[in-house]
Amino acid sequence: MSNELDFLSRRVAAGKMNRRDFLGRAAALGVTASFANSLLASAARAAGPVKGGILKAGLVGGESTNSLDPALFMTQVPFSFGKQWGEMIVELSPDGALEYRIAEEIGSSDDAKVWTLKIRDGIEFHNGKTVTAEDVAATLERHSDEGSKSGALGYMKGIDSIKVNGKEVVLTLKEANADLPYLLSDYHLIVQPNGGKDGADAGISAGPYKVTVNEPGIRHGGERFANYWQADKMGHADQVEIIVINDATARTSALQGGQVHMINRVEPKIVDLIKRVPGVTIRNHSGPGHYVFIMHCNTAPFDNNDLRMALKLAMDREEMLDKILRGYGSLGNDFPINASYPLFSDDIEQRKFDPDKAAFHYKKSGHSGSVLLRTSDVAFPGAVDAAQLYQQSCAKAGITIEVKREPGDGYWSEVWNKQPFCTSYWGGRSTQDQMYSTAYISTADWNDTRFLREDFDKMVFAARAELDNDKRKAMYRDMAMIVRDEGGLILPMFNQFIDATGPKVGGWIEDPHQELMNGYALSKCWLEA
Amino acid sequence: MSSPILTLVAQRIALGLLLLLAVSVLIFAGTQILPGDVAQSILGQSATPASLANLREELGLNDPAYIRYFRWLGGVVTGDLGTALSSRQDIATSIGGRLWNTLFLAFWAAVVSVPLAIILGLLAVRYRNGFVDKLISGLALASTSLPEFFIGYLLVYFFAVKMQWFPGISTVYDGMPFGERMAAIALPATALTLVVLAHMMRMTRAAILNVMQSAYVETAELKGLSAFDVIRKHAFPNAIAPIINVVMLNLAFLIVGVVVVEVIFVYPGMGQYLVDHVSKRDVPVVQAVGLIFAAVYIGLNIIADIAAIIANPRLRHPK
Numbered sequence: 113m114s115n116e117l118d119f120l121s122r123r124v125a126a127g128k129m130n131r132r133d134f135l136g137r138a139a140a141l142g143v144t145a146s147f148a149n150s151l152l153a154s155a156a157r158a159a160g161p162v163k164g165g166i167l168k169a170g171l172v173g174g175e176s177t178n179s180l181d182p183a184l185f186m187t188q189v190p191f192s193f194g195k196q197w198g199e200m201i202v203e204l205s206p207d208g209a210l211e212y213r214i215a216e217e218i219g220s221s222d223d224a225k226v227w228t229l230k231i232r233d234g235i236e237f238h239n240g241k242t243v244t245a246e247d248v249a250a251t252l253e254r255h256s257d258e259g260s261k262s263g264a265l266g267y268m269k270g271i272d273s274i275k276v277n278g279k280e281v282v283l284t285l286k287e288a289n290a291d292l293p294y295l296l297s298d299y300h301l302i303v304q305p306n307g308g309k310d311g312a313d314a315g316i317s318a319g320p321y322k323v324t325v326n327e328p329g330i331r332h333g334g335e336r337f338a339n340y341w342q343a344d345k346m347g348h349a350d351q352v353e354i355i356v357i358n359d360a361t362a363r364t365s366a367l368q369g370g371q372v373h374m375i376n377r378v379e380p381k382i383v384d385l386i387k388r389v390p391g392v393t394i395r396n397h398s399g400p401g402h403y404v405f406i407m408h409c410n411t412a413p414f415d416n417n418d419l420r421m422a423l424k425l426a427m428d429r430e431e432m433l434d435k436i437l438r439g440y441g442s443l444g445n446d447f448p449i450n451a452s453y454p455l456f457s458d459d460i461e462q463r464k465f466d467p468d469k470a471a472f473h474y475k476k477s478g479h480s481g482s483v484l485l486r487t488s489d490v491a492f493p494g495a496v497d498a499a500q501l502y503q504q505s506c507a508k509a510g511i512t513i514e515v516k517r518e519p520g521d522g523y524w525s526e527v528w529n530k531q532p533f534c535t536s537y538w539g540g541r542s543t544q545d546q547m548y549s550t551a552y553i554s555t556a557d558w559n560d561t562r563f564l565r566e567d568f569d570k571m572v573f574a575a576r577a578e579l580d581n582d583k584r585k586a587m588y589r590d591m592a593m594i595v596r597d598e599g600g601l602i603l604p605m606f607n608q609f610i611d612a613t614g615p616k617v618g619g620w621i622e623d624p625h626q627e628l629m630n631g632y633a634l635s636k637c638w639l640e641a
Numbered sequence: 642m643s644s645p646i647l648t649l650v651a652q653r654i655a656l657g658l659l660l661l662l663a664v665s666v667l668i669f670a671g672t673q674i675l676p677g678d679v680a681q682s683i684l685g686q687s688a689t690p691a692s693l694a695n696l697r698e699e700l701g702l703n704d705p706a707y708i709r710y711f712r713w714l715g716g717v718v719t720g721d722l723g724t725a726l727s728s729r730q731d732i733a734t735s736i737g738g739r740l741w742n743t744l745f746l747a748f749w750a751a752v753v754s755v756p757l758a759i760i761l762g763l764l765a766v767r768y769r770n771g772f773v774d775k776l777i778s779g780l781a782l783a784s785t786s787l788p789e790f791f792i793g794y795l796l797v798y799f800f801a802v803k804m805q806w807f808p809g810i811s812t813v814y815d816g817m818p819f820g821e822r823m824a825a826i827a828l829p830a831t832a833l834t835l836v837v838l839a840h841m842m843r844m845t846r847a848a849i850l851n852v853m854q855s856a857y858v859e860t861a862e863l864k865g866l867s868a869f870d871v872i873r874k875h876a877f878p879n880a881i882a883p884i885i886n887v888v889m890l891n892l893a894f895l896i897v898g899v900v901v902v903e904v905i906f907v908y909p910g911m912g913q914y915l916v917d918h919v920s921k922r923d924v925p926v927v928q929a930v931g932l933i934f935a936a937v938y939i940g941l942n943i944i945a946d947i948a949a950i951i952a953n954p955r956l957r958h959p960k
Binding site for chain 1: 725
């Protein structure tokens with residue numbers, strides 16, 4: 113039987129039989145539909161990528177103010193476009209391991225303070241120059257300079273010196289950091305000729321596509337770079353194009369109308385409708401992103417841990433997951449880490465909705481009157497509804513929440529990280545250390561729960577320097593418990609990325625890091641003939 | 642010829658300029674009271690007090706508001722709209738392409754909607770109170786009553802998703818072949834046409850019907866002219882002033898009121914440009930776009946006024 117299935121799936125891959133017939137024949141052979149489908153997918157992969165065509169994506173997250181300077185990337189469109197024209201030092205592979213790209217090897221001293229990157233031979237920039245250790249060093253230098261305003265500056269500040277030694281770049285850190293290779297996978301750190309010091313926004317790197325069109329907020333395009341060093345793995349379509357479509361309805365209609373082959377950010381509430389469209393496939397996968405209700409631990413009344421605990425226990429997480437994310441996510445447990453991070457401990461007890469216990473802690477806190485919660489549509493999709501659901505679940509515990517709807521315009525400058533209790537979201541980071549360093553140590557600019565704990569800071573620094581993974585995992589578990597039980601974070605749910613592809617898109621693989629296969633969908637997918 | 646007509650036209654233009662000046666004050670004041678600080682929003686969350694102070698100094702934000710206003714006004718008068726804070730690009734250059742796109746869409750929407758509205762209006766008068774009149778008025782009013790985003794989505798649903806005649810997203814770019822460009826704007830232009838049609842059509846109908854009550858129309862009918870000739874030769878020329886007025890008003894809408902349609906169809910025009918920069922607190926761009934919109938609106942209204950004056954024989958041929 114399996115021989116026959118194999119034969120049939122190869123025929124489909126070769127285009128001699130259509131999918132529907134295949135599934136019918138497979139069912140006749142007594143195979144479940146999902147198994148038959150997976151068989152088909154592996155056959156398609158085995159048949160190999162198809163070269164040629166123009167692959168197009170319609171994405172939310174682009175503005176006319178975007179720049180090609182990787183240091184300034186913030187939203188989805190520059191991020192995705194950067195992955196097409198840029199080449200990284202290292203990257204996170206879909207299975208979570210480290211994938212060596214421009215660096216072919218990374219080694220460290222025993223104390224994790226001195227790191228050596230060995231630069232790969234034979235990689236060429238779009239302008240014909242060869243990628244050298246000097247270019248990599250210059251890139252890292254530029255991103256560690258305050259003047260670059262780089263989004264990676266937070267971690268790059270930890271580098272004390274950058275030296276070139278033949279084909280090697282040697283980094284000496286101020287403090288030991290076992291996670292350094294992971295930090296180098298930050299999407300801002302695209303290697304540019306001379307580090308981009310001669311023109312940060314020239315759009316030249318060593319990625320699979322050369323920039324041909326750059327109209328910020330409208331569209332971006334690239335054509336295949338003939339001398340790409342990994343031509344068998346990436347860069348299958350002749351051209352790629354990103355069209356900026358910030359309106360959710362326009363995005364889905366563009367996919368349905370066949371004007372684009374893939375879109376990002378499908379809203380959970382319309383996923384079931386989109387699923388029914390012939391040819392369209394929903395690509396959802398969990399990641400580190402999460403939706404949060406954040407309290408300032410140093411501002412009354414939230415400086416009282418009993419009140420914080422009461423507010424955590426009064427959150428009906430199941431209902432949030434069910435009604436706000438329509439099941440496209442997972443339950444949160446009031447610390448910002450989930451299974452998509454390395455060294456995650458899955459044995460921490462799940463916090464549940466418990467109005468009685470919440471009422472107990474609320475009484476103990478001695479607080480009276482209502483608690484003001486600020487929210488807005490821009491905090492996360494469905495944030496206003498979520499705040500109202502929360503208001504009702506709090507009422508069951510005898511806590512009065514006053515929901516104040518703030519204008520979306522100015523929310524990130526006037527409310528988030530300023531007001532003591534509001535809704536927000538986090539996209540997550542690639543390692544636990546990055547997440548805690550960005551938002552939970554006392555000195556972090558984005559410490560949006562005002563979690564100022566010297567003992568916790570020390571734990572973060574100690575874990576960062578620990579090279580023994582078992583020990584580190586135990587340390588991260590302790591840190592998670594502290595944030596969960598004493599922090600100002602209410603984390604009801606982790607959201608999934610929901611992308612969608614049209615018919616004819618081949619080569620999709622799940623990648624838990626960011627949307628659209630960690631941004632590589634346009635380079636790694638192909639158009640089936 | 643120092644006729645009253647020239648004086649009147651000069652008066653209108655002077656009034657328009659005065660109005661524009663008043664609008665510029667309003668725009669400037671409006672952008673001052675937007676929540677958020679410009680320097681803060683450029684530098685982001687991690688701004689230090691020192692870098693904030695430096696940037697405020699550099700941008701001249703420490704000067705009193707009226708000094709900044711006159712500095713800005715001086716620039717605008719000499720054609721210098723300033724540089725965008727977010728991208729450091731010259732505003733006049735980056736607005737150029739966008740403005741052209743908006744005008745292109747407005748032009749084709751007007752080419753379709755204005756003659757269509759006037760012809761439908763004439764037809765409605767010819768067959769007034771009959772089935773044709775009621776059908777035309779009913780359909781036109783229905784299309785106006787629907788919000789433009791709803792019309793937009795309906796068009797996308799039927800013509801882009803179901804039948805796939807036209808693209809649902811109207812991304813246009815430099816060097817795009819003319820045919821493709823026209824296909825791209827087909828749906829947004831249709832949406833705009835449907836939005837403005839009823840207003841012009843109803844106004845044409847009302848203006849002509851008003852004239853139809855006059856004694857000279859009765860005379861024309863009595864001397865045996867056909868119904869269409871009466872409307873064409875006698876009623877229409879005398880009803881032209883209010884029709885021009887409403888046409889101009891709608892042309893202005895086609896240029897300055899298309900933000901929603903541009904967003905739905907992802908059309909790279911002025912509306913989207915404005916929205917992007919409002920959310921980035923890019924005040925110079927917001928001011929520049931606001932002023933251009935105001936100038937277009939006031940300019941078209943002046944043209945309407947002048948056309949109405951010229952269309953009036955009593956003013957054209959003074960005793």
